[in-house]
Amino acid sequence: MPGALKQQNHLSKYKMKVGTTDYQKILNQIQQELSQAEVSGKVAAYIPELAKVSPEKFGMHLYNLEGENYCFGNSEERFSIQSISKVFSLALAMKIIDSDLWKRVGVEPSGARFNSLSLLEDNGGIPRNPFINAGALVVADVLVSCFSNPKAAFLSFMHELTGNSTISYDETVAASERSEGYRNFAMANYLKSFGNIKNDVEEVLDFYFHQCSITMSCKELSQAFIVFANKGNLLDTDRQLLTGKQVKRINALMLTCGFYDEAGEFSFEVGLPGKSGVGGGIVAVHPNHYAVAVWSPPLNPKGNSARGMAALERLTTLTGYSIF
Numbered sequence: 153m154p155g156a157l158k159q160q161n162h163l164s165k166y167k168m169k170v171g172t173t174d175y176q177k178i179l180n181q182i183q184q185e186l187s188q189a190e191v192s193g194k195v196a197a198y199i200p201e202l203a204k205v206s207p208e209k210f211g212m213h214l215y216n217l218e219g220e221n222y223c224f225g226n227s228e229e230r231f232s233i234q235s236i237s238k239v240f241s242l243a244l245a246m247k248i249i250d251s252d253l254w255k256r257v258g259v260e261p262s263g264a265r266f267n268s269l270s271l272l273e274d275n276g277g278i279p280r281n282p283f284i285n286a287g288a289l290v291v292a293d294v295l296v297s298c299f300s301n302p303k304a305a306f307l308s309f310m311h312e313l314t315g316n317s318t319i320s321y322d323e324t325v326a327a328s329e330r331s332e333g334y335r336n337f338a339m340a341n342y343l344k345s346f347g348n349i350k351n352d353v354e355e356v357l358d359f360y361f362h363q364c365s366i367t368m369s370c371k372e373l374s375q376a377f378i379v380f381a382n383k384g385n386l387l388d389t390d391r392q393l394l395t396g397k398q399v400k401r402i403n404a405l406m407l408t409c410g411f412y413d414e415a416g417e418f419s420f421e422v423g424l425p426g427k428s429g430v431g432g433g434i435v436a437v438h439p440n441h442y443a444v445a446v447w448s449p450p451l452n453p454k455g456n457s458a459r460g461m462a463a464l465e466r467l468t469t470l471t472g473y474s475i476f
């Protein structure tokens with residue numbers, strides 16, 4: 153059938169293009185273009201420890217389903233993953249309770265800053281999604297309810313996901329965030345007033361500040377996120393850690409809510425699901441192809457890494473493919 157043949161040719165052409173992409177050449181070009189470019193933005197200072205990080209840091213690491221690694225710059229230096237941790241905590245909570253979780257957290261973009269309190273009033277204490285702080289605090293509450301030692305359980309999930317038992321909390325960063333964490337304290341108390349935090353507010357915040365304080369490098373993050381590009385399977389052992397449905401939902405939430413009130417812009421410019429953190433990291437996933445992490449501390453006014461967003465826009469433009 154001529155029609156079928158045409159389709160097959162088209163598919164093999166696409167495969168060939170993906171298969172022959174010279175990622176290292178593209179990453180080198182991104183490094184060259186963006187290291188010199190003037191990038192506006194400010195390193196996060198509302199967590200005092202984060203203000204000490206050099207704005208010059210710049211690294212990127214791409215890990216694909218063939219198990220190949222491509223990188224440049226400070227790609228092996230660990231930094232504070234901050235809100236990127238919300239993807240990991242959500243994945244763990246979904247493994248445990250799933251459908252009940254969605255009675256307590258929504259799945260819609262907020263169109264507001266990551267730490268906005270205003271929408272909670274209108275939505276009766278149900279956060280719009282799990283990636284804004286309010287939603288992540290509810291997810292943290294779920295994990296605190298489920299484990300006798302939630303911090304240890306979360307780390308062991310991280311170790312299982314990455315195959316790397318050296319990943320840990322940065323106690324100095326956690327204490328630093330706590331010392332100035334008035335807004336998150338307000339938010340947790342406000343959620344509690346609606347009955348959407350079940351545990352002691354102090355305990356939930358302690359867990360939340362710790363999950364955000366985890367340090368990982370771009371290399372480690374891209375390897376951790378490959379599970380979202382690989383339908384829930386760990387790449388090294390081929391073990392199924394998350395179901396296909398869970399991965400579909402997490403990727404959908406990353407695409408629509410991963411960048412708060414800049415999720416549309418990220419989707420428009422980059423065209424991949426992803427998640428940012430105020431430590432300057434961004435991780436993005438190309439399902440069935442790769443996971444990529446970039447780190448550059450200066451943040452744009454929406455709280456996302458300015459150079460990181462530009463780097464990922466160049467990646468999907470230079471490779472010529474995104475999920476769209």
Ligand SMILES: NC(=O)CC[C@H](N)C(=O)O
Nearest residue numbers: 234235266285364429430
């Ligand atoms: N966007 C972020 O990375 C925010 C995380 C940070 N720990 C906070 O709660 O403010």
